[in-house]
Amino acid sequence: MTGPDKWFFDKINDNLMQLHAISNVLYTGKTRFQSIEILQSPTFGKVLVLDGKIQSAEIDEFVYHEALVHPPMIAHPEPERVFIAGGGEGATLREVLRHPSVKKAIMVDIDADVIEVCREYLPDYHAGAFDDKRSRIYNTDARKWLAESKERFDVVIIDLTEPVEEGPAYLLYTKEFYTIVRSKLTANGLISVQSGSTSYVELTNIKAVARTLRSVFPIVRIYQADIPAFGGPWGFCIASMQTDPVEMSAREIDKRIKARGLNCLKYYDGITHTGMFTFPRHMRKALAGGGRLISDAKPLYLYQE
Amino acid sequence: MTGPDKWFFDKINDNLMQLHAISNVLYTGKTRFQSIEILQSPTFGKVLVLDGKIQSAEIDEFVYHEALVHPPMIAHPEPERVFIAGGGEGATLREVLRHPSVKKAIMVDIDADVIEVCREYLPDYHAGAFDDKRSRIYNTDARKWLAESKERFDVVIIDLTEPVEEGPAYLLYTKEFYTIVRSKLTANGLISVQSGSTSYVELTNIKAVARTLRSVFPIVRIYQADIPAFGGPWGFCIASMQTDPVEMSAREIDKRIKARGLNCLKYYDGITHTGMFTFPRHMRKALAGGGRLISDAKPLYLYQE
């Protein structure tokens, strides 16, 4: 027989699936919170799958993690304290720690097993970040931890699985949660949130996240990056009380990157930043309004209106 | 049973497939040159499929056709004569004819049956363009027609299926063909070419097309648009002897759009133009060099090195 015979079905929505050939299953198991798989793909390398959804792939995880981390980190003049909700692979932490001003990076991921499996099977993802002396890892509910914390943060990064019913993350996408975040940010602090597909045919999630952030923060921007392993363009929201990342010029961004010694970045730079926030006309219109408010009482589940 | 039960398999590459739920098959047949299907998709509306590859879908064909047509048409100060190779749906012609300066639009598509089927099943695609008195439709080999023509064109648009072995289009992607095109362009004429995926994991086609154009034209630019029906970002090349579309400001583009009365456009405007040519860092690097020269003696077949 010709061609691959083992396929991973990534259900993008009810009417669309992306099928990835897989050459091997490196790990498969269930934690207290979710199912976890590490698959080997001929195209994407090692792929982390939680509850049946691809979280990141070796070949393009740098796009996802740089896109999530650097816009708020660069927009802040000197981020010292960073809070990460989720981020089990350790790659978000890895990107945060590249910024030399960072003194403390707290990562709260409820699922210790995911971290353990990623540590063992995806060592290039964390690249030692878990062992950096500036890192603190807690395995508890990120919302609870943040609510009870007395600290304030310059940057908060929400790197969670998508909100699945009964899943571990759905209460970290609500207005109530973002209100807690706001109260824990420093005056010029920023939050970035992975927010789901920005495919023109699948905007429910991103619009709801943006709408909900807008109910809490005066400045909210949507941006995107193309991440092939996710089957299309992927959206992020960035929000703050004071700082608008769209007002930063490519030149200014490149200056900060250089000043912080971040020439190692593969995805992000000034031109990239400009492109990420530049949507074509129909997308600007589609993203302009609407979206529903996500609240504890009426949470959002993946791609359901 | 829950969920759709009929699926169209779109083989993106050997290791990746996109599956579209289909609710109906509106037409299926074989022409002298290729197989043709019109499928009904709950997400994408009517979808045209030639030789098993999606050509365009009702919901986002405007993205594809505006992206293919307007960059060269706007970059030219006053396009009067336009040549389209392929373009069976009639939507490329439709976009060309929006420009009031156009006096003659010649479309050469080898497959009269495709045109016939599209005329009947996809009337919104051509929207009357076939019957516009400025249109001339020829069903013959576009290369042969162009080589033998005595006319010169301001804009040439290559709207072909991808180069499949034995397929109708593979000799319209070669250096020899682009050389013919150059000889038929006016001094400040431009050519745009649909050039395949710009997914980071599937750049073989676009790089080869760009490389080949560079062997004929001094100015060649790659740009892209996200087209969900194609399963990711889609690439185009634009080339010319004199005009670099990257040098046009968003403001200038919007000025020309307004002057030509093109406010009806849904996808393209000045901001869109800027975004289309702005690739992130890793893509700029990946697209910068390489790609192989496509020639009649060594043609390119879809996604084969």
Add this chain to the structure above:
Amino acid sequence: MTGPDKWFFDKINDNLMQLHAISNVLYTGKTRFQSIEILQSPTFGKVLVLDGKIQSAEIDEFVYHEALVHPPMIAHPEPERVFIAGGGEGATLREVLRHPSVKKAIMVDIDADVIEVCREYLPDYHAGAFDDKRSRIYNTDARKWLAESKERFDVVIIDLTEPVEEGPAYLLYTKEFYTIVRSKLTANGLISVQSGSTSYVELTNIKAVARTLRSVFPIVRIYQADIPAFGGPWGFCIASMQTDPVEMSAREIDKRIKARGLNCLKYYDGITHTGMFTFPRHMRKALAGGGRLISDAKPLYLYQE
């Protein structure tokens, strides 16, 4: 591209799917009770699909319908009155009417739209049976009709879709329904029931149907036929108060077939009959006991324990 691009997904169970290439969709719609599709398959010809499950296919419908109908019809010495529950395609009726002793064949299928669509798109299935003057067609609930009927029948044939939650058929698989059937059978009457897969890995349905029939009838036998369109061997139950079809010799069956002028049969004869009731050792063991009692209070849904 090589190979078919449109596939029908037949979910056999949670862990097994059969995919049929389809070349066309001849009909698709929704009735008051179920979804209905007529698909064109290169291998199986026209295929009728209700609620996502294949009901019958042109190439092998004769196997299914002969297997369902002739064992009870032949086991009865002179069937005059026959009741069919379901049977929308008309092919069960067609087989029943082949027996010259039949004076009246009543078919009660709740879904008039299914009958209408089959009449139009699958004329070879009914082959005029709907217009036979011995036929009576009612579109109402078969259980209600039978319960209220004053007639008695020599043969009752249950030709229903599988019991899907909220589907039209699940109350026609219960002990209460079979008790009604018993009260409407003549003394030497028989009932046959299509009963689902007899694949060794998927015996839940057939065992439950057999178990439930055994709670109502003293003689119950399971038999099977291989029906490729269904993705494997398919099971039927036959039950009665007096007649055991296993005790009939191949010779006796062939004699009756000849006497009734049924040489037209393609599937069923004496040897076929013997083979249908002959299960290999592991299957005899697996089918011997167990299965749960289906009742109105605790109905069975497809392949759920």
Add this chain to the structure above:
Amino acid sequence: MTGPDKWFFDKINDNLMQLHAISNVLYTGKTRFQSIEILQSPTFGKVLVLDGKIQSAEIDEFVYHEALVHPPMIAHPEPERVFIAGGGEGATLREVLRHPSVKKAIMVDIDADVIEVCREYLPDYHAGAFDDKRSRIYNTDARKWLAESKERFDVVIIDLTEPVEEGPAYLLYTKEFYTIVRSKLTANGLISVQSGSTSYVELTNIKAVARTLRSVFPIVRIYQADIPAFGGPWGFCIASMQTDPVEMSAREIDKRIKARGLNCLKYYDGITHTGMFTFPRHMRKALAGGGRLISDAKPLYLYQE
């Protein structure tokens, strides 16, 4: 997400695929001759796949191996010397060795790596058979070995992968090979051959194998067993110069089984035997004639006419 996300695609023919959910990949590799995988299926247990085709599955391998081995072994009054071509899993050997009269069992499988992997990953398949002192295992071409051998055998069992172009097995399905087998059989010896699908829609292989055997042996019978992991009923041919297994009564078979102490068999007994050779009417007709002669000069490739 609900439902399995990893699937094995078993291409049954161009228009039919069976998809098995897989929970893990236990082994994947390439030998000198073929690709080899051991998959974990929730329904079928461990599954051996060679060159993309399922060879056997934990849950129903006993059906396949008993069906292949015991008909010729029981039809022979006292088999002492047995030759197996292929049989890498060791389960055919296991079944052969159950017969107490066996003094020597020679297994020739070209692919030592398959044997090694099966030994390690599928220990219940061989169940110690490789270490039985009556066993001889050779890793060379079975045809060459047999042609050069001076020994004669009571039973020859052909347990090969299907004939794939360039695959290791296609020259072991030809008239020339069966002629060699005949010359190495004792006077009342028998040969059994796994012969592919007996699905009504896919009879090319079985008919060609039967036709070819008939050109060499006077007695040839087709029989079948339902093997869910293979996606339907599976065919075998048995041939000999003198012995017709169809003439054996169920009673006689059960007597021999008892005399040989084979009560451990799960699939095979007298009733099973009778059922295996009993095809329904349409299948008897379809299998009766036709099929093409397979020769070295014109070999058969899987399901190609």
